[in-house]
Amino acid sequence: MRIGIPRALLYYNYYPFWKIFFESLGHEVVLSSPTNKKILKDGLESTVDDACLPVKVFHGHVIDLINTVDAVFIPRIISVESGEFICPKFLGLPDMIRNSVAGLPRIIDCELSLYRNKTGFMEHAIRVGRLLGNSTQEALRAYLLASSKYNSYKKFRVKNGRLPIDEGDKSFFEVTAPDYSKYKDGSFKFNVLVLGHPYNIYDRYVSMNLIKKLQDFGAKIITPEIIPERNISAGAKKLNKKLFWTLGKNILGSAYYYMDNCKLDGIVHVASFGCGPDSLVGELLERKVSRDYSLPFLYLNLDEHAGEEGFNTRLEAFVDILERRRCGESNVSSHG
Numbered sequence: 001m002r003i004g005i006p007r008a009l010l011y012y013n014y015y016p017f018w019k020i021f022f023e024s025l026g027h028e029v030v031l032s033s034p035t036n037k038k039i040l041k042d043g044l045e046s047t048v049d050d051a052c053l054p055v056k057v058f059h060g061h062v063i064d065l066i067n068t069v070d071a072v073f074i075p076r077i078i079s080v081e082s083g084e085f086i087c088p089k090f091l092g093l094p095d096m097i098r099n100s101v102a103g104l105p106r107i108i109d110c111e112l113s114l115y116r117n118k119t120g121f122m123e124h125a126i127r128v129g130r131l132l133g134n135s136t137q138e139a140l141r142a143y144l145l146a147s148s149k150y151n152s153y154k155k156f157r158v159k160n161g162r163l164p165i166d167e168g169d170k171s172f173f174e175v176t177a178p179d180y181s182k183y184k185d186g187s188f189k190f191n192v193l194v195l196g197h198p199y200n201i202y203d204r205y206v207s208m209n210l211i212k213k214l215q216d217f218g219a220k221i222i223t224p225e226i227i228p229e230r231n232i233s234a235g236a237k238k239l240n241k242k243l244f245w246t247l248g249k250n251i252l253g254s255a256y257y258y259m260d261n262c263k264l265d266g267i268v269h270v271a272s273f274g275c276g277p278d279s280l281v282g283e284l285l286e287r288k289v290s291r292d293y294s295l296p297f298l299y300l301n302l303d304e305h306a307g308e309e310g311f312n313t314r315l316e317a318f319v320d321i322l323e324r325r326r327c328g329e330s331n332v333s334s335h336g
């Protein structure tokens with residue numbers, strides 16, 4: 001069977017696992033194209049107005065796959081970590097797609113909730129395999145193989161500071177030797193923590209190539225995806241109250257840990273217009289940075305109308321502050 005995976009939302013977290021899982025069950029995995037103007041336009045035209053930008057982009061990616069696959073994989077996700085939840089939009093995603101997109105192939109929409117069930121991911125994968133006509137034994141074998149490779153990939157990513165950015169037509173997982181030679185340690189002028197949901201910061205089109213632009217200014221980029229989970233948990237424990245949104249916890253945990261334990265020159269927070277969790281997390285983050293740390297902070301809110309020129313101007317102003325503080329101008333305000 002040809003199974004389509006939209007290159008959006010939690011693709012940036014789980015694609016390596018699902019690619020190995022489906023292929024070891026004998027299925028072919030087809031990725032949608034990297035986000036482009038047409039995908040965004042299709043997504044905007046097919047989604048309800050009050051959806052956030054990443055959900056709109058996801059719709060466009062599903063449309064991109066329609067005529068090339070036998071089924072599209074859109075799990076119904078409730079929770080990806082014990083005792084935590086993920087945004088409710090993930091729970092309703094298969095229904096939103098069914099109601100908004102015409103001519104769909106089969107949707108594989110098994111539910112995933114790890115809130116009270118630590119082995120839930122294995123059970124979820126076995127259910128997916130059985131839905132595709134594989135036996136429990138086959139699905140279990142595929143799960144064990146995929147989870148072992150996926151865990152090695154995550155360790156490699158953290159150890160080598162490897163960001164999950166798409167490289168052209170290939171996915172980040174398929175590119176084994178990207179050319180990072182010009183970004184070696186020692187050539188960086190600043191350490192910049194870039195915070196946001198992976199689908200916002202790593203999608204080159206949606207983020208207007210933010211990471212590459214910062215790297216070209218001489219910044220070493222740190223994101224939650226290359227920070228060890230134990231450090232994120234240690235940072236999150238400093239919050240007055242446990243944050244039960246996994247993606248928000250990763251953002252704040254990374255910031256709190258990094259600001260206290262590592263050399264940092266500035267923070268960029270990328271949020272989506274229309275995102276409830278982002279507005280809460282952004283507020284907590286900005287208050288903490290301005291009250292307890294004197295760090296330059298740039299807040300970027302992405303929506304479908306954001307223009308690249310204005311975006312670049314704000315980025316240049318932020319880098320200008322970093323430059324001037326680096327040259328010892330300590331009177332430069334950390335907020336521009």
Ligand code: SF4
Nearest residue numbers: 052087089272275276
């Ligand atoms: S967390 Fe925010 S950006 Fe992500 S899907 Fe939910 S509303 Fe959209």
